Amino acid sequence: MSLPAEGEPFTLRQGLRRYPFSEEIPSRTSENEAHMQKKNEWWPGAIIYQIYPRSFYDSNGDGVGDLPGVTAKLDYVASLGVDAIWLSPFFLSPMRDFGYDVADHCAVDPVFGTLQDFDRLSARAHALGLKVMTDLVCGHTSDQHPWFRDSRAGRQQERADWYVWADAKPDGTPPCNWLSVFGGSAWSWEPRRRQYYLHHFLASQPSLNLRHPEVIEALLEIARFWLDRGVDGFRLDAIDFLLHDEALRDNPPRALPGGLPPAKPFGLQQHLYDMMQEEPHALIERLRSLADARPGTLLLGEVSSQDGAYRRIERYTGRSGLHLAYTLRPMRSGDAGEALGAALGEIAGVGKGEGVCWAFSNHDVERAASRWAAAGEAAAPNSAGVRLLMALLLSLRGALCVYQGEELGLGEAMLAAEHLRDPFGIAYFPEFRGRDGSRTPIPWDGDAVHGGFTEGEPWLPVPSAHRAAGVARQEADPRSPLRAWRRLVAWRNTHPALVRGDLTLLDLPAPLVGFTRSADDERLLLIFNPSGRAVRVDVASLPEITPLGDHGFAALVDGAAAVLPPYGALIASVDLGALETAPKRAAG
Ligand code: BGC
Ligand code: MG
Numbered sequence: 001m002s003l004p005a006e007g008e009p010f011t012l013r014q015g016l017r018r019y020p021f022s023e024e025i026p027s028r029t030s031e032n033e034a035h036m037q038k039k040n041e042w043w044p045g046a047i048i049y050q051i052y053p054r055s056f057y058d059s060n061g062d063g064v065g066d067l068p069g070v071t072a073k074l075d076y077v078a079s080l081g082v083d084a085i086w087l088s089p090f091f092l093s094p095m096r097d098f099g100y101d102v103a104d105h106c107a108v109d110p111v112f113g114t115l116q117d118f119d120r121l122s123a124r125a126h127a128l129g130l131k132v133m134t135d136l137v138c139g140h141t142s143d144q145h146p147w148f149r150d151s152r153a154g155r156q157q158e159r160a161d162w163y164v165w166a167d168a169k170p171d172g173t174p175p176c177n178w179l180s181v182f183g184g185s186a187w188s189w190e191p192r193r194r195q196y197y198l199h200h201f202l203a204s205q206p207s208l209n210l211r212h213p214e215v216i217e218a219l220l221e222i223a224r225f226w227l228d229r230g231v232d233g234f235r236l237d238a239i240d241f242l243l244h245d246e247a248l249r250d251n252p253p254r255a256l257p258g259g260l261p262p263a264k265p266f267g268l269q270q271h272l273y274d275m276m277q278e279e280p281h282a283l284i285e286r287l288r289s290l291a292d293a294r295p296g297t298l299l300l301g302e303v304s305s306q307d308g309a310y311r312r313i314e315r316y317t318g319r320s321g322l323h324l325a326y327t328l329r330p331m332r333s334g335d336a337g338e339a340l341g342a343a344l345g346e347i348a349g350v351g352k353g354e355g356v357c358w359a360f361s362n363h364d365v366e367r368a369a370s371r372w373a374a375a376g377e378a379a380a381p382n383s384a385g386v387r388l389l390m391a392l393l394l395s396l397r398g399a400l401c402v403y404q405g406e407e408l409g410l411g412e413a414m415l416a417a418e419h420l421r422d423p424f425g426i427a428y429f430p431e432f433r434g435r436d437g438s439r440t441p442i443p444w445d446g447d448a449v450h451g452g453f454t455e456g457e458p459w460l461p462v463p464s465a466h467r468a469a470g471v472a473r474q475e476a477d478p479r480s481p482l483r484a485w486r487r488l489v490a491w492r493n494t495h496p497a498l499v500r501g502d503l504t505l506l507d508l509p510a511p512l513v514g515f516t517r518s519a520d521d522e523r524l525l526l527i528f529n530p531s532g533r534a535v536r537v538d539v540a541s542l543p544e545i546t547p548l549g550d551h552g553f554a555a556l557v558d559g560a561a562a563v564l565p566p567y568g569a570l571i572a573s574v575d576l577g578a579l580e581t582a583p584k585r586a587a588g
Contacts, residue, residue, distance in 0.1 A: 040295035042131060042232070043323060045499035046083040046399045047489065048300070052363045053090050053112055054098060055441045056404060058454035065441065065453070067113035071121040073444075074128055076471065080407055081489035084131035086235050086300070088363060090118070094144050096204045096423065098439075100135075100237065101142035105222040115229075122230050133298065134226055136234035138219050138283060139241050140205040147218070148206050152190045152197070162215050163206045164198035165190075166248060177250045178274040179266050183427040186274060200241045200274070202423060210242050216283050223290055233298030234287075239316055239325065240304040242281055245273035263431035271306055278315075285320050300357055300399075301325035305332045310346040310356070317355025324357040324399055331365040336372035336389065336530035337511035340396075344505045344515065353503070359401040360393050367403075367438045370411035372530060373567065377465035379409025382479040384567035385530075390485055391551060391569060392528050394492045397503035397517065405442055405466075408474060409481030412437040413463045421460060436460055446470030484552065491551045497522040512537065512564070516574070524548075525574040527555075529564035537562045537570065544575040 057069030067090060077085060089099030090112040099109070108115050125132045141148055150159040166175035166187070174187035174196050180203075187196040188203040198207040208215050223234065251269040261268060284299075291297035301322040303309050309327035316322050333339035347353035360368035369375035373385025386409035393400055415436050420426050425434010440460045443451030446467035450458045474480035492498045501519030506527070508514045512535060514527035525545065529535050539545060540560035547557055548571050555570035556563040562570050 037292060037295045041298075041323075042083065042296060043298045043300075043399050046131075047081065047394075048084045048086050048133065048357075048399060048401045049077055049080060049082040050086045050088065050359075050362055050401050050403045051077075052088045052404060052439060054088075054459065055439050055453075057442065057444065058456065058458070061455040062111070063454050063456040063458050064111050066111065067108065067117040067121050071117070071124050074121070074124050074130070077125075078128040078130060079486070080402075081486060081493070082130070082402065084133055084232065084298075085125060086133040086401065087135065089135045089137060094142055094204070096142070096202055098422070100137055101140075101144075101202065101205050102137050103142040103144040104146075105137070106225045119229065126230065131232035131298075132230065133233040133235055133300070134231050135237060136219075136223060136226075137237045138208065138210070139238050140199065140201065140207045143204045143206055147208075151206075153192060155193055155195075159214075161212055162209055164209050164244070165193060165195045166198070167195055176248045176273075177269070178244075178248075179269060181264075181266055182424045183264070198244070200238070207241070207244075210281070210283050211246070213282075216286055219283060220286055220290060223287060227290075227294055227297060232296060233291075233300060236284075236287075236299060236301045236322065238304070239281075239284075239301040239322070240275045240306065240312065242283065243277040243279065244275065245277065247273075249273045263428055275304070276306060276308075276312065281316075281321075284316065284322060288320050288322070291323075299323050303327040303329075305329040310343065310353070311350045313355050314351045314353075322355065324355055326357040326359045326401060328365065331360065331362070331368070331371075334371055335511070336368075336392070337513045337528075339372075340392070340513045340530075341505075341508075341510070344503070344513070348505055353397060356397070357399045357401060358393060358396045359403070360389060361403040361406050361438065362401065363403070363439055364435055365438060367410055367412045368406065369409050373409075374532060375409060375411040377411045377413060377463050378469035379411065379481050381474075381477050381481070383409055383481060384565075385532075386481045387484045387488070387552065388528060388530055388567040388569060390481070390488050391553065391571075392513070392530065394488050395498055395515075395517065395526050395528075395571075397501070403438075407482055407485040408443075408469050408471065410443075410466055410469060413440040413460075413466065415440070415461065415463075419461055440466065443467050443470040445472045447472070487552060494550070495522060495524065496520060497524050508537070511535065514570075523574050525570070525572045527562075527564065527570040529566065529568050532566045534566055534568070535564050537564060539570075545572040546574075547572045 053070055054065045056065040057073050058065050059068040090108055091102045092104035092107040092109045093099045093101050122132050147159050147162050150157045151163045174185050178186040180186045182201050189196055199205050251273050254270045291299055299322045303312055303325050305328040309329040313325045316325055330339040330343045368389055369379050369386050373389050375386055379386035420436050422434035422436045441453035441458050441462050443462055443466045445452030451462040451467045451470055474482035497517040497519040501517040504516045506514040511531035517524045539562050551571055553569040555568055
């Protein structure tokens, strides 16, 4: 399957199986059914390993990672102690946004392999006890998608209203002032229709009209297609952008402190109307009914970093919404203590945080090892900073995503301008270098050319610091981040409070972040110092602390005070009854 050239005739995909509508009509679930559904929920406390297939492992020497490459490395993934994999898009695409511009949701792009390759991947993952999640990109398609080719051809077309079309203002300018995240107006002109279409990202990623029942049906069919192939859940892209104000009102400006405006003009608006609408999402409700009809199906959403992210997670998740969502919000900050303290505070203010999934790194942000642990391009063996981030991620409440290479302590690759491939980065270079720095290939064997990722020319270079942090070398080094990751996962598994317990935030001064986790008879106190300087903590108000020694962090407890070394942690079991009041503020 490949993309027809512009202007060539195309056919709309036919023959996807239709299900009786009743399958997903939200019925009043009986207690028994609810119990069955709960029993099949594999995600509370789950560790989800995110694979960016383009950069994981290239099996055929074309320089681009592929599905057989993923399959070849699944034993390694299973050895990380994770519960599931989430595969970023591998669907037919012109790759303007590297797969997030889908031209056929039910076909594998030839660069990644075939549907049979996917089936083999899925079978092997399941045999290893791993759940398989794929991306489900619902907000937009590629402009090469047959739906859009039909829609843009004229106002009388079958799919005329499947996208968001609007007339120009009388002076010919776009219908309103909305901006694309990736730069420029969010509207592009289509001469055949004499109309503008909406796109929140690239002009080649037209937004779908998710108020149109047929569009929702079509997306549900795609979800069924992958569920029939054995997929255990979906990561839903850019939830905040699924709906917009129908009246297309202008966004008001955002008051910013004086000085230079931000490098990205998107930051100059209050996004009241182009995104984050309050009304219920029909698509999400329908997807949830579909998931409920197939117990064990996870819906994990992605929420933007705009203010109120955790309140939105609370709103999008729950009984008829998504099961879980993560937000890019903490990942936009350069300070782990500040970012996570603020996140936990915000969660405590809006609910129990049951729908929160954690992620420190992914294909859209600078890698956490550089951002939060000063690791440069790659952590040295025994890097305290990277180990601390791992322990912290594994200690938070809820499910978590770990991004390929995070277990190796990989930092952000510093790529030269001529190597950039991400259109977002190219548009804003050099003020913002885009996302290529977190998308470089995984170094499997530092001694091989291109880190053993490919026999050909890799689509993005493998930095030499990453080669030194290659998997083969880390496997052999007991002090490596990889070996630390495995020990920490094993440590987490022996503490039910860490996997499923409640979390209570402690009021600690910067740079510390701390909380208690409790489940059944187990109560743990965890205080992390994600900074490069030692910090004293007053522990006088915490009687009965027994520091735990099975995680590899040492804190010096001396009577009323504990000293946390740079990137150190105090992890102890504690009598929570005595913890009514948060510990007193520490002297810095
Ligand atoms: C994806 C990005 C993508 C954007 C547009 C995000 O949620 O993670 O990689 O560029 O959506 O699809
Ligand atoms: Mg390949």
